Amino acid sequence: MPNVTDRQIKTIPGWFAQTDWALFRFALEESKRQVGPGDLAELGVYLGKSAVLIGDFVEVGETFTVLDLFGSPAETDANAAENDNQYRSLTREQFEENYLRVHGELPVVVQAPSSAILNYASSGTHRFVHIDASHLYDHVIEDIRSSRKLSAPQGVVVFDDYRTFHAVGVSAAVWESIRDGLNPVAVSEAKLYATWGEPQPWVDALATWLPATGLGYEKESIAGRTVYRVWKKPNAVVRAIVELEKRRKS
Numbered sequence: 001m002p003n004v005t006d007r008q009i010k011t012i013p014g015w016f017a018q019t020d021w022a023l024f025r026f027a028l029e030e031s032k033r034q035v036g037p038g039d040l041a042e043l044g045v046y047l048g049k050s051a052v053l054i055g056d057f058v059e060v061g062e063t064f065t066v067l068d069l070f071g072s073p074a075e076t077d078a079n080a081a082e083n084d085n086q087y088r089s090l091t092r093e094q095f096e097e098n099y100l101r102v103h104g105e106l107p108v109v110v111q112a113p114s115s116a117i118l119n120y121a122s123s124g125t126h127r128f129v130h131i132d133a134s135h136l137y138d139h140v141i142e143d144i145r146s147s148r149k150l151s152a153p154q155g156v157v158v159f160d161d162y163r164t165f166h167a168v169g170v171s172a173a174v175w176e177s178i179r180d181g182l183n184p185v186a187v188s189e190a191k192l193y194a195t196w197g198e199p200q201p202w203v204d205a206l207a208t209w210l211p212a213t214g215l216g217y218e219k220e221s222i223a224g225r226t227v228y229r230v231w232k233k234p235n236a237v238v239r240a241i242v243e244l245e246k247r248r249k250s
Contacts, residue, residue: 003056004052004053004055004056004102006018006021008052008101008102009021009049009052009053011101012047012048012049012052012098013046013047013049014046014047014048014049014050015046015049015190016049016050016053017188017189017190017232018232019188019189019215019230019231019232020050020188020190020191021053022213022215023186023188023191023193023230024050024053024054024130024158025053025057026205026206026209027128027156027158027193028040028054028057028128029057030156030202030205030209031127031128031154031155031156032057032059032127033205034127034154034197034201034202034205035127035152035153035154035155036127037059037061037062037127038062038125038126038127038128038152038155039062039063039064039065039121039122039125039126039127039150040054040057040058040062040063040064040065040126040127040128040129041064041065041066041067041117041121041126041128041129041130041150042054042064042065042066042067042129042130042132043067043068043114043117043129043130043131043132043133043143043146044067044068044114044131044132044133044134044160045066045067045068045095045132046068046090046095046132047090047094047095047098048095048098048099049098050130050132051066051095051099051107052098052099052102052103054128054130055099055102055103055107056102056103057128058107063107063108063121063122064107064108065107065108065110065117065120065121066095066107066108066109066110067109067110067111067112067114067116067117067120067133068090068092068095068110068111068133069090069111069112069113070090070091070092070095070111071090071091071092092109092111095109096109108120108121114131114133114134114139114142114143114146115139115142115143115146117143117146117150118146118149118150121150122150123149123150124149124150124151124152125150125152126150126151126152126155127152127154127155127156128155128156128158129147129150129151129155129156129157129158130157130158130160131143131144131147131157131158131159131160132160132161135161135166135167135169135170136169137169137170137172137173138169139169140169140170140173140174141173141176141177144159144173144174144177144182147196148181148182148196151195151196151197153197154195154197154198154201154202155195155196155197156185156193156194156195156202157182157193157194157195157196158191158192158193158194159174159191159192159194160190160191161190161191162174162175162187162190162191162192163187163189163190163192164190174192178222178223178225181196182194182196183195183196183197183198183199183225184199184222184225184227185199185202185203185206185225185226185227185228186202186206186227186228186229186230187227187228187229187230188230188231189231199225199226203226203228206228210228210230214233215230215231215232215233216230216231216232216233217229217230217231
């Protein structure tokens with residue numbers, strides 16, 4: 001039974017919206033049903049905000065592998081500039097300290113470029129892969145290809161920053177990969193959820209799960225595929241303010 005609380009997630013710095021807390025929990029549970037036992041991986045962990053949630057769903061016999069540069073030299077000048085601009089203070093020690101405050105033992109921690117993930121994580125065994133590494137197009141394309149090799153049939157792959165202004169390389173790489181067999185099934189404001197397998201079982205599971213969540217959602221058709229847009233509804237106070245503003249302008 002998962003034990004990591006929202007409060008514990010909140011104490012760790014980083015970018016991980018509450019809508020995605022819910023979608024991660026759904027995807028991690030649903031992948032057990034659709035895949036069975038399988039491994040988990042996260043490329044790009046920052047200080048561990050999402051890793052501690054993923055780690056809560058690791059079952060006996062499964063391997064959770066996390067990978068990050070953790071301040072090591074980047075492979076290219078562009079990647080080095082990206083890291084210096086956004087992740088200058090990141091260290092492996094900080095990540096491990098945050099993770100161990102929540103879990104009794106560390107996952108498999110790899111300090112390397114994301115291109116090295118296939119050297120450390122098993123191919124064809126992963127039921128859940130989260131990609132939040134470089135935002136550079138060429139690197140993201142390579143990470144997407146790695147996710148395909150890592151994934152078990154019906155495994156879920158999550159891409160961060162698929163629509164963010166500072167990460168247009170991610171957007172281009174992810175949407176382009178639909179032509180290569182990537183099947184998106186849901187999007188939040190920050191992340192895209194997809195599978196290299198058959199999308200309909202995931203769409204059906206979302207259709208069953210979403211109505212009871214309290215989240216806002218709508219169904220879209222993208223290139224003939226059903227994709228759910230999912231968001232956090234404003235609370236009652238915010239809704240009341242919005243409604244008053246609408247009435248004032250009418």
